[in-house]
Amino acid sequence: MVEVTALTKEEAEHCPVRSVLTRVTGKWQMLILLALEGDELRFGALKRKIGDVTQRMLTENLRTLERDGHLTRTVHAGPPLAVSYALTPQGLSLVGVLKPLVFWAAEHFDAIDASRVKVDAAKA
Amino acid sequence: MVEVTALTKEEAEHCPVRSVLTRVTGKWQMLILLALEGDELRFGALKRKIGDVTQRMLTENLRTLERDGHLTRTVHAGPPLAVSYALTPQGLSLVGVLKPLVFWAAEHFDAIDASRVKVDAAKA
C-alpha cells in the first residue's frame, strides 16, 4: 500500500508521491500531456492546440514536465527557430493513468452538475 | 473521444471536464477521498488521518466534495456534536481512477527524481 496521508508536516513536505502529483495535477500540466499524446508538437502548435494558455504558462509548465522526465525538448536549428516537444515513454505511461480520470470526469459530469444544482438549491 | 483542449477561452472556462478535474486535483481533495476509502470518518479523525491539514482547508474542501456528490456529510445529534463523512458510490468510483495515479507516482518516483537531479546538474 502507498501511504500519502497520516504524515507529519515534515514528512508530508517531502512525500515523494505528493511531489510527483502536485506537478501533474496543476491547471496546465495534464492538458499539455494529453495534447502531446500521439504527436510531437512544436511550441506554437502546442499552444494553439491547448487554446487558452499564455506563452509564459506553457513555457513554465513544459520546463517542469521536462525536468521530471515526462517529455523531451528538441531544438531544430533555424532559422526559423523550431523547438518540438514529445512525450517520453515515461510520459506516455503517465498519460495512460491520466486518461481514465479524464474519461471518468466526462462520464460523470451530468451527475455531478445535478448534485451541484441540488445542493445549491437546498441552501438557497 | 473527450476533448479538453483546442477550446476557445470561453469554452475552456465552462468545460465540464475541466470543472470536474479542477475540483479533485487540488492539494487536499485527493487526500481526503483516499482517506475516506473504506471507512466513514468523523471530522477530527479525518483531520488526524491526513495529518497536515488545517481545519479551514479541510472544511472548505469537504464542502466542495459534498457539493459535487463525492461524499456525504452526516450530523449525529450531540452533545458532544459529531459529524461524519463517507464516500458516496460516485466518490468511491472516483477513488477507483485516482488510485492508479497515486500508484503510478509511487512506482515512478525514483526515475523522476533521478531525472530532476540529472537536469539540474546539466544546467548548473
Added chain:
DNA sequence: CAGAATCCGACATGATACTG
C-alpha cells in the same frame, strides 16, 4: 467537537512588452 470568521503572506496565473 466541529466548525465560522478574519487577517495576511506566498504563489500561481494573466497581460504586456521585448529579444535572438
Added chain:
DNA sequence: CAGTATCATGTCGGATTCTG
C-alpha cells in the same frame, strides 16, 4: 518562432481567534 522579463492580480492556504 520561441521564448524572456516585468508588472499586476487573484486565489490558495496557514495561523489565529471565536462559537453553538
